Amino acid sequence: MDFTRGGEATAKIKKALQLVGMEVDTIRRAVIVAYEAELNIVIHAKHGSLVTHIHPNRVEIEAVDEGPGIPDISLALQEGYSTAPPHIREMGFGAGMGLPNIQRCSDELHIDSEVDSGTTLKAIIINKSRGE
Amino acid sequence: MNLWDQIIQQLELTLQAGPLTFGQVRGAFCGDLLSDVLANAAPGDLWITIHHHRNIVAVASLVNLSGIIISNNRLPDPETVEAAIKEGIPLFTTPLNNFMASGELFKILSDNSII
């Protein structure tokens, strides 16, 4: 996969969310979740897909990949934990902030992973209207 | 002098790519960890970074930043320039390092009561 094109799937999701008029904060959180999940697939997995379901009251983002899997999910969720190689770190990735960002921005998060097989991440972002 | 002109002059910016009219600068952010910028930069921020690869444009565009300044005389990759044109993100270079560029920008933004 072309690493420098990372973010293109997320850009499409952002456009769709803007088109249907989701709240600004919902779009912001969904964009962060989608981008971090997309880059995790690009950086850590072999290939995968990003599927978004848009409901009036919530956005569901599902990232499914085939790849090495995550042996210890609670460790991976810790801020600062990263297995990214040096050349990825040089580019400003691999701070171990992606999964914590996803967790902070989603109202519900489920991660399932099987070592040597792949990872499924499902995040739900509630579309809270202003003042709610 | 308008705000962009002040910034361009004080930070010795060279425009590498971008639209004819720039968006409003609402603040600034300096950082080289992309996940940090994504999570903590605010819409309208002008972003100072050492990175020059294409992904910086994706990040800036996704969180609606007002522009990118690449510090320390580093030049953007050709794909970065291409992406900035496509996304309409003003992309600059400066001879100043992150610290000096941030200091100059802080001064201008606080003088203009933006931060």
Ligand SMILES: Nc1ncnc2c1ncn2[C@@H]1O[C@H](COP(=O)(O)OP(=O)(O)OP(=O)(O)O)[C@@H](O)[C@H]1O
């Ligand atoms: N889809 C995935 N497949 C395999 N391993 C993953 C996947 N997503 C995350 N991981 C593992 O979890 C670790 C932490 O992920 P996280 O997104 O928090 O940080 P990072 O990707 O290393 O750095 P950053 O997101 O800050 O650029 C990764 O370094 C990697 O070991």
Ligand SMILES: [Mg+2]
């Ligand atoms: Mg990550």
